[in-house]
Amino acid sequence: MVRLDRIEFVKLLVSVGAGMVAGNVARGYFSDQIAGFFATVVVLVTVYGALDIIDRRYLRRNE
Template identity: 75%
Template sequence: MVKLDRIEFVKLLVSVGAGIIAGNYARGYFGDQIAGLFVTVVVLVVVYSALDVANRAYVRKCKK
């Protein structure tokens, strides 16, 4: 089983929360379930990637 450290858990929690909020907003705005699902997945991937890049930059900066 995969063991998550705190940073990975926070990245997942924040990205899933942002995806849920964006998906609910898109579903209400467009009135379509598929649009809400699409926006949820896109926001989840974008936010997680951004947090991952920021974390890697921070770790690289601290190792110098």
């Protein structure tokens, strides 16, 4: 079983929350479930990737 540390948990929590908000906005704007799902996935992956890059740069700077 994989244990998540606090940083990974926060990255997942923030990216899922941003994805949910983006999906709801897209679903309301386009009135389409597929557009909402697509926006959710794109924002989730983008935000998680950005937070991962920031985390790695911060950890490398402190080593």
